[in-house]
Amino acid sequence: MRFATLEKMRMVDGRCGRSLAGVARFMLCLLTLASVGSAQSSSPPAAPPAPASAQEPDTAPPKDDDSGGFVFKKEVEEVILHAIVVDDQNRPITGLARDNFQVFEDGKLQTVTSFRKERVPVALGILIDNSGSMLPKRAKVNDAALQLVDASQPDDRVFVVNFGDDAFLDQDYTSDVDKLKAALQRVETRGSTALYDAIIAAVDHLNQTSRLQKKVLLVVTDGRDNASQATFQEVLRKLQLKNGPVLYIIALEQNEHPDDGQSLRTLAEQTGGAAFFPTSLDEIQSISSSIAQDIRSQYVLNYRSSNPQTAGAYHSIQVQALDGSAHLRVTTRTGYSAGNMGGDASH
Numbered sequence: 053m054r055f056a057t058l059e060k061m062r063m064v065d066g067r068c069g070r071s072l073a074g075v076a077r078f079m080l081c082l083l084t085l086a087s088v089g090s091a092q093s094s095s096p097p098a099a100p101p102a103p104a105s106a107q108e109p110d111t112a113p114p115k116d117d118d119s120g121g122f123v124f125k126k127e128v129e130e131v132i133l134h135a136i137v138v139d140d141q142n143r144p145i146t147g148l149a150r151d152n153f154q155v156f157e158d159g160k161l162q163t164v165t166s167f168r169k170e171r172v173p174v175a176l177g178i179l180i181d182n183s184g185s186m187l188p189k190r191a192k193v194n195d196a197a198l199q200l201v202d203a204s205q206p207d208d209r210v211f212v213v214n215f216g217d218d219a220f221l222d223q224d225y226t227s228d229v230d231k232l233k234a235a236l237q238r239v240e241t242r243g244s245t246a247l248y249d250a251i252i253a254a255v256d257h258l259n260q261t262s263r264l265q266k267k268v269l270l271v272v273t274d275g276r277d278n279a280s281q282a283t284f285q286e287v288l289r290k291l292q293l294k295n296g297p298v299l300y301i302i303a304l305e306q307n308e309h310p311d312d313g314q315s316l317r318t319l320a321e322q323t324g325g326a327a328f329f330p331t332s333l334d335e336i337q338s339i340s341s342s343i344a345q346d347i348r349s350q351y352v353l354n355y356r357s358s359n360p361q362t363a364g365a366y367h368s369i370q371v372q373a374l375d376g377s378a379h380l381r382v383t384t385r386t387g388y389s390a391g392n393m394g395g396d397a398s399h
Contacts, residue, residue, distance in 0.1 A: 053252045053282065055213065055221040130165065131157075131357055132265060132295055134324055134350045135384040137373045144349040145380060148373060155355050156370045166354035173207040174347060175225070175262040176200070177254045177297070180236065181273035182214040187241040189304065192333045193272050194236040196302075196340040200270060201232050203344035209264065211257070212236055215250035216243040217279050221257065244279035247271070248287045251299070251319075255290050258297055267297035268325075268347055272336075274304035276312040284315055291323050292389055300343050301327040302336060324384045361390040 133155070137145040150167035178197050180186075186193070201210055209225035212235035223235030251271065258267045282290075291299060299320045303313060313329060320327040326346070328339045359367060368387040373380040 053249060053256055055219050055253050055257070130354045131369070131388065133353045133355075133369070133371060133384045134266060134298060135353060135371055135373075135382050136324070136346055136350050138381050138383075140379045140381075144345065145373070145375070146349055148351065148375060152373055152375055153351070153353060154372045154374065155353060156372075157355075157357055157367050158359055159368075159370075160358060162355040162358060164353050164355050166352070168352040171205060171348070172266045172350075172352060173205065173209075173264050175258055175264040175267045175297075176204065176208060176210045176347075177213060177258060177267075177269045178210065178232075178236075179213045179215060179219070179250050179254055179269060179271045181245060181247070181271075181275065182216040182239065182241055183243055183245045183275055184216075184241045185274055187239065189274060189333060190239050190241070192336055194233075196336040197236055197270070197272070198229070198233060199337060199340045200344050201229055203341075203348070209262065213250060213254055214238055214240070215246060216241070217246055219246065219250035219253045225262070245273060245275040245277055246279040246281075247273055247275075247277040248280035248282040248284065251287050252282050252290050255293065255297060259293060259295075265295060266350075266352070267295065268300065269297045270300045270302070270343065272302045272304070284319075287319060288322060289389075291319060292387075296323060298347075299323045299325040300346075301325070302339055303327060303329050304333070322386060326383075363390055365390045 135153075137148060139145055146169065148169070150164055153164060153167070155162045155164055178200070180190075180193060180197065197212075204210060204227070206227060208227060210223075210227065210232055211221065211225050212223040212232055214220050214222050214235075222238050223231055226232065251269065254269055258269075291297070301316045301320050303316050313327070317327040326343075328335075328342075330336060330339060353371070357367065366387055366389050369385055371382045371384050373382050
């Protein structure tokens with residue numbers, strides 16, 4: 053599933069494909085693209101110029117970074133877990149070593165091949181509900197989203213999606229706060245809420261374009277999904293793809309639909325994330341701070357499964373953290389389908 057934009061058209065006019073009402077602009081884009089295509093077919097190919105786009109797609113191949121940045125290098129068969137550890141007072145525990153962890157797959161103890169607790173660059177997607185009911189809430193929602201951006205690191209990459217009936221990629225990967233702010237301020241609140249479709253499009257975008265191993269999605273919505281083509285089960289399976297993102301959801305005004313709230317909680321917790329249900333807009337800032345802390349407090353554990361990898365078979369995961377007699381709780385993925393890593397809970 054893709055975002056509701058045509059990439060070539062956005063190169064001609066960044067807002068061309070955004071409204072079906074703009075028929076004249078749409079036709080102009082088609083004519084322009086046709087003329088460009090004709091010129092290309094009648095001319096010998098030339099080396100493309102350096103891109104001048106405001107966007108910064110994260111598609112460069114991995115390489116060593118002498119500037120102190122962190123670059124992952126891994127074997128594709130490894131299972132990669134991002135784990136958060138808290139004590140019985142829900143305080144993050146950040147000083148553990150490899151020997152403090154045990155990883156079980158299908159009940160069988162696994163050997164951790166790689167362990168890290170330092171800063172890891174993040175590919176972060178921010179998805180904001182643009183349906184009509186969000187209009188009076190957008191100012192505080194945008195402030196909270198920008199707070200998460202401000203907490204990011206220079207080598208993080210962030211993109212912004214506004215969604216209603218359709219999902220629009222209004223800013224691709226960048227670390228430029230001004231560009232992200234401009235994307236968040238593109239408020240065209242109307243229509244329904246195709247939440248599941250937006251999540252699937254964002255996961256596809258991450259998996260197809262980002263080489264960063266650590267991927268996070270933040271979704272802010274105030275309504276139930278009432279316009280998606282995708283189902284809950286399809287979204288869940290998509291989130292369980294290999295190296296799928298950690299999902300955080302801030303769901304406003306969900307009291308009227310408790311079943312929808314449970315669905316959102318399940319999606320988030322299955323990935324190692326969390327769903328929040330604030331009763332007031334004033335709570336959004338503190339939630340954003342909590343999410344930022346979670347992202348920066350994670351341990352990264354890799355292991356190679358010792359179990360047979362039958363295509364499509366689901367393998368459950370449990371991670372334990374041991375530190376003397378302290379009772380520690382670990383949040384990470386609960387499993388993956390063979391060939392597709394995924395599936396989170398607190399243990």
